[in-house]
Amino acid sequence: MAMLQEPSTLHDPAQAIDPALVAGKAVAPGARRPAKAALDAEQLTSFHTNGYLVIRNAFDEATLNRFETAARSHPPVDQVVVGKQYPAAGRWTLARNAMADPDLAFIMATPEMTEPMRAVLDDDPKIIMFAYYDRTPGGAGLPSHNDYKRWRPIGSSMRWAFAIVPLCDFDEEAGKLEFVPGSHRVAHSPDPYAPVWNAERPTPPTEDQFIDPELKRGDLAIVDMHTWHRAGMNNAAHHRTGLFTKWCAATQPPATGWFPFNDEVRRALGPDGEHVLGFSSPLPITGTSALLERLRPEGGQVLFLERDGKLVLPAGPAVKEGSIPDWDEGNYIGGLSDALAAEVRTRPTWMSYVGDYPEGDGLSRVYAYRVPPHAWGIHPKGAVWLSAAEAAARVDELAQPWAADAVAEWQRTDMVRGKAVSEATGRADQYAC
Ligand SMILES: O=C(O)CCC(=O)C(=O)O
Ligand SMILES: [Fe+2]
Structure with a gap:
């Protein structure tokens, strides 16, 4: 690869x-x-x-x-x-x-x-x-x-x-x-x-x-x-x-x-x-969304779910996890991971921050994970896998109009991203995954 x-x-x-x-x-x-x-x-x-x-x-x-x-x-x-x-x-x-x-x-x-x-x-x-x-x-x-x-x-x-x-x-x-x-x-x-x-x-x-x-x-x-x-x-x-x-x-x-x-x-x-300042906003972070990407010969494709005629990214709450009593906040992977386990029956071993996008009265914090080729795979009902270009072309069907931008942001090659874990996973192994 x-x-x-x-x-x-x-x-x-x-x-x-x-x-x-x-x-x-x-x-x-x-x-x-x-x-x-x-x-x-x-x-x-x-x-x-x-x-x-x-x-x-x-x-x-x-x-x-x-x-x-x-x-x-x-x-x-x-x-x-x-x-x-x-x-x-x-x-x-x-x-x-x-x-x-x-x-x-x-x-x-x-x-x-x-x-x-x-x-x-x-x-x-x-x-x-x-x-x-x-x-x-x-x-x-x-x-x-x-x-x-x-x-x-x-x-x-x-x-x-x-x-x-x-x-x-x-x-x-x-x-x-x-x-x-x-x-x-x-x-x-x-x-x-x-x-x-x-x-x-x-x-x-x-x-x-x-x-x-x-x-x-x-x-x-x-x-x-x-x-x-x-x-x-x-x-x-x-x-x-x-x-x-x-x-x-x-x-x-x-x-x-x-x-x-x-x-x-x-x-x-x-x-x-x-x-x-790396980040500031007058809006609170009120939700999370996941870009679950699989790699095909023609490039990366991200999972959308067809719901009521719209294409929706898998989403979760923005939960202050509190598994580790550190003073900082902003890691919402725990709640998103629970939501993914419930909705698409997968729990990524790590996730990586992509950006924050407006949703309702707040922001949705977006995390990505690329599914490796040896994975069992993610096959929920209503799955539609789209490249960044396909998502951009179908923007009218996207429940989150910013989703195509988020996919493009994740697929930038000029960023160096790490592997983040939930506090609960970090608690079990500080150097997990
Ligand atoms: O109190 C100190 O001087 C060290 C503080 C420290 O190690 C930290 O904030 O991570
Ligand atoms: Fe320190």
Whole structure:
């Protein structure tokens, strides 16, 4: 079967550095063009070799103060800490749509932030999440982990990186943030049967492999999606605070779909900055739809169901699954998968986000799966399999007028997609499928 892309070498330190990239290429319309290259070749090589890079004093005091003053004016309680009230010992966050304050959001659109991210991602950088973390005195640290998570909107892109700005020194007292150099080398390979990519299971590091990068207030730490890290507990008398952000390559969206930011967050980024947000909408996501594709010699065909003279995509609800108590939302694969099992008697082992399309008073989040040739197959009553061109030609018969566009979007060959799973599947195996 033809491969749509060559195997990725993002995590291969030997990858050639594109000189145009170092010069800051591909600045999107409306993006601020940096006065000089964001990262030099040595910094880029260091990021790809070690899986992290620290830019010292990346932000000036005026910028840090503006963000910090705004953060202090909002209680960092966007995430409930069960049985506790701020500022009891714990980790408190200001995140999600609570970031809709220009004095919090502006920092995400500064060239000091976006241009290093553009360089390491080798693409337009898009915000997946941004949060202010406040680990109060006595707050517990985090054990060794990596954050590539197939069930999370903030972890399932195939190319993303953390960008962290400490607002105090992350030292022995306040709690270090430590990395394992080289632990990001997780092979990515194209799935043999579908236009999606697979990440290998990582080898967990041992505790003696961590190094302390000695992060200080105002530094920018950029950390690869697969790099193992751990955080110490806060033994200081002061709060351990910082800006924690995740960015993905524009052509490699989260496989679960984006965290649904509202338009206030987009507006808070300002007219010159709003393009850096991966997704926002004033409409809620109220449903899901599936593109179940089979491959024929003439190309991909997607399953429609003939219902009352119309051609309908198999659909489901948009259920907040809650099988894993993470704070992000946007992964609706669990409910869609249950609906597919009921309606067409199949339960795809993974699904991949395609887009969000208007339906009723909200949006339908669309996921795709390609049925492999060795599958038993999907043969529901009223099945009509259409190519993108056939769907476009029969648009008057489509119950969802956008369905042909969604098929064409799924069949684009310039995107790199991952395999997302429901939270329940991720719970059973973090590296499932
Ligand atoms: O608290 C820290 O410094 C680390 C945070 C972290 O690992 C995470 O948010 O994934
Ligand atoms: Fe983490």
